[in-house]
Amino acid sequence: RKEVEQDPGPFNVPEGATVAFNCTYSNSASQSFFWYRQDCRKEPKLLMSVYSSGNEDGRFTAQLNRASQYISLLIRDSKLSDSATYLCVVKPLGGRNYGGSQGNLIFGKGTKLSVKP
Amino acid sequence: DAMVIQNPRYQVTQFGKPVTLSCSQTLNHNVMYWYQQKSSQAPKLLFHYYDKDFNNEADTPDNFQSRRPNTSFCFLDIRSPGLGDAAMYLCATSRDAPGQASGANVLTFGAGSRLTVL
Numbered sequence: 001r002k003e004v005e006q007d008p009g010p011f012n013v014p015e016g017a018t019v020a021f022n023c024t025y026s027n028s029a030s031q032s033f034f035w036y037r038q039d040c041r042k043e044p045k046l047l048m049s050v051y052s053s054g055n056e057d058g059r060f061t062a063q064l065n066r067a068s069q070y071i072s073l074l075i076r077d078s079k080l081s082d083s084a085t086y087l088c089v090v091k092p093l094g095g096r097n098y099g100g101s102q103g104n105l106i107f108g109k110g111t112k113l114s115v116k117p
Numbered sequence: 118d119a120m121v122i123q124n125p126r127y128q129v130t131q132f133g134k135p136v137t138l139s140c141s142q143t144l145n146h147n148v149m150y151w152y153q154q155k156s157s158q159a160p161k162l163l164f165h166y167y168d169k170d171f172n173n174e175a176d177t178p179d180n181f182q183s184r185r186p187n188t189s190f191c192f193l194d195i196r197s198p199g200l201g202d203a204a205m206y207l208c209a210t211s212r213d214a215p216g217q218a219s220g221a222n223v224l225t226f227g228a229g230s231r232l233t234v235l
Contacts, residue, residue, distance in 0.1 A: 004159075008157070032222060034223070036224075041205075041231075042228065042229070043207055043226035043227060043228050043229050044160065044207075044224075044226055045226065046223055046224070046225075049223070087159070087160075091222055104150075104162055104165065105162075105222065105224065107159040107160050108159055109157065109158060109159045110157075110159065
């Protein structure tokens with residue numbers, strides 16, 4: 001099982017639609033979770049962190065399900081400008097006190113969203 | 118007010134001709150990273166510096182080297198680029214060390230340097 005898995009899409013939705021993406025992760029000890037947005041041929045930018053209790057930022061809602069090891073991103077009232085690739089990012093437990101991973105962020109391949117007029 | 122600046126934005130080189138990509142930051146962050154990203158792929162971490170402490174990923178080829186002469190600057194040297202090294206190279210910074218349990222460890226990326234190998 002890959003460390004971070006996402007459906008690559010593309011998700012083609014009309015303006016105003018609600019769309020949701022899921023991302024699964026394999027390391028149950030993962031401690032931090034993020035959604036980054038990447039526009040075509042641009043750098044990734046932080047969209048939002050994902051907290052255990054779930055969090056909302058305007059039209060965007062992120063949720064974490066530790067039991068099933070997935071995070072989700074819900075976008076309501078989609079805009080044309082939401083068209084981008086959404087990268088799921090997971091921070092495993094790591095560092096000098098732990099074997100293996102140094103705790104560096106692990107990126108998924110991304111889910112491509114295309115919002116049409 | 119760009120905070121992580123990469124140069125050049127586009128680099129064309131010939132097979133085997135060394136290339137250096139640069140990254141500078143005004144955030145005074147402790148950690149600087151170099152990622153390689155190919156089309157439709159996840160960014161792949163090559164290495165990172167925590168202050169002057171260099172951390173290489175196990176699967177980063179020897180062809181890739183890095184230097185961090187001071188807090189603000191970090192360089193990626195590709196000693197003998199092959200066709201498979203054509204990619205976007207992303208520099209990123211974070212305030213906290215990757216292994217710290219506390220801290221957001223949020224990455225701020227530069228705009229990237231797109232490398233073409235002929």
